Amino acid sequence: MRKRAAVLCGAAVVMAGGLTTVPAEAGAPPAASTSYTAKPAWRKCATDDYPKLQCASVEVPLDHTDPGGRRITLALSRIPHTAKTYQGPLLVNPGGPGGSGLTLAGFVAASLPEKVAAQYDVIGFDPRGVGASEPALDCVPGHFDAVRAGPVPSTPAVERAGLARAKSFAEACGRKYADLLPHIDTVAAAHDVDAIRRALGAKTINYLGYSYGTYLGAVYAKLFPERVRRLVLDSVVDPTQVWYEANLSQDHAFNDRHRAFLAWVAEHDARYRLGIDPERVEAKWYAMRAALKEEPADGKVGAFEVEDTYIPGGYYNGYWPYLAEAFAAYVNDGDTEPLVEAYENFGAVDAAGDNGYSVYTAVGCRDAGWPRDWRQWSKDHWEAYRRAPFMTWNNAWYNAPCAFWPARSLRPVRIVNDELPPALLFQATHDAATPYRGAVTVHHLLGDSRLVVEQGGGNHGITLSGNACLDKHLAAYLTDGTVPRGGRGEADAVCEALPDPKPLTSKAAPSTARGSTLHGLLGFRG
Secondary structure: OOOOOHHHHOOOOOOOOOOOOEOOOOOOOOOHHHOOOOOOOOEEOOOOOOOOOEEEEEEEEOOOOOOOOOEEEEEEEEEOOOOOOOOOEEEEEOOOOOOOOHHHHHHHHHHOOHHHHOOOEEEEEEOOOOOOOEOOOOOOOOOOOOOOOOOOOOOHHHHHHHHHHHHHHHHHHHHHOOOOHHHOOHHHHHHHHHHHHHHHOOOOEEEEEEOHHHHHHHHHHHHOHHHEEEEEEEOOOOHHHOOHHHHHHHHHHHHHHHHHHHHHHHHOHHHHOOOOOHHHHHHHHHHHHHHHHHOOEOOOEOHHHHHHHHHHHHOOHHHHHHHHHHHHHHHHHOOOHHHHHHHHHHHOOOHHHHHHHHHHHHHHHHHOOOOOOHHHHHHHHHHHHHHOOOOHHHHHHHHHHHHHOOOOOOEOOOOOEOOOOOOEEEEEOOOOOOOHHHHHHHHHHEOOOEEEEEEOOOOOOOOOOOOHHHHHHHHHHHHHOOOOOOOOOOOOEEEEOOOOOOOOOOOOOOOHHHHHHHHHHHOOOO
8 A cells, every 4th residue: 555666666556354344233234235236338448568458437335224325436447358258257356455456457367377367357446435436535645754753652752642643644534534434344345346246247256355355355255155156365364353463463474574584685695795694684774773763864764664665575575675775775885865765666655555544544443443542552562562673663553543543343244154165265374464374264264265375485465476386276266166175284285485586686587577566566554
């Protein structure tokens, strides 16, 4: 949901959670299956990368329990099928919540084997509140403008300022979107998915979701199991941790992944000259953060901003060479230019990011209960920070508006489901945004599901990113429903991770461009 890394990595344009999100006193909206959704009128919206891309929109009820009431608009995209064999629509979602899926349709269609993609209408969509859907949320434009106070609340004054900022954001959302916030949540989005299905005239859908998109897909499957033909979940959220506990789990996982990056820097000391001891390299990184707190680089990159810049490295190791160059230039030469460039490409938040963050908070704060007593947040995050100092407080403030959210929270959806055809799950063992145990949990909750594990991998979003072994399983499943027959232990199939990248002086691996494009589309945070 941050500014995409297009300059460095050629990119085109994540929260983690078996629980059905419904009000404590009510069931799922009963009327959605009877509301009318007009057939979309497709028009050309080709890009240089995706010349066959088409766009349209559909109207859906704001409140699915009131199908005759106010309606909102969802933006759609499509790469139409070309083969005689037609397997129906394949809906794709990049996660977030708050991520735009319009370009993802083009990417998925172009990245699948041609004979597989040709059998589907690949459908992207902007969920309610996102991007080209109307109305689109933007609670506080420029909320992440630099330079912000450092993330660690080292004094009561810093903590009070952080709380005031979080409360102000929540109050601004309430003032601007009081009529919308009670309807921006995962269950509403799942009913939107079914409205899209009806508009397309399909009896069933196929679905590929990344990151938060796996939770949306699992909730849809729970609410509409008879409408699911094939279900692919890549980088799977833990539905038993929606959402406060999920973020605490992320803090530890991202700290581990950041240390993996620093160990990689130490491994390539000949290039970066920061030392061969990962612990000493880590100390230099935190010294850089401390120095930037006192004197932000170019008046843009302070302690908060440098964390924002390096968090994407926890999602995708293809960014490591660029982040390492910026780190080395600052420490070894006092050169801030590469760091500022890295911030502008990886950390800075543009208007699309403001929109994405507004939807992220609206969905996350609405989906499940959060502690309303800040003392609980403070206790939990100081405890986490002692073991995981990299992102803990940054993540706390990112989610802190939920302590003050004006719309009441729902109960998470219990996604346990034995009514589905076999679902196919993909998960890297060292994924930081959606840690591995969440995929195992969902594997157990979805009857007859199959889990493909990328052993040793740490990226978030792993299919269609250059690993031929993973993509072989995806293509077989989308071709005719073939799934791995099962194996020993938790995984039904295991693929080895791709090697870590080389420094920029080396020739890039063939998979790098495709991987960076996918991760630009998935964005950061989730």
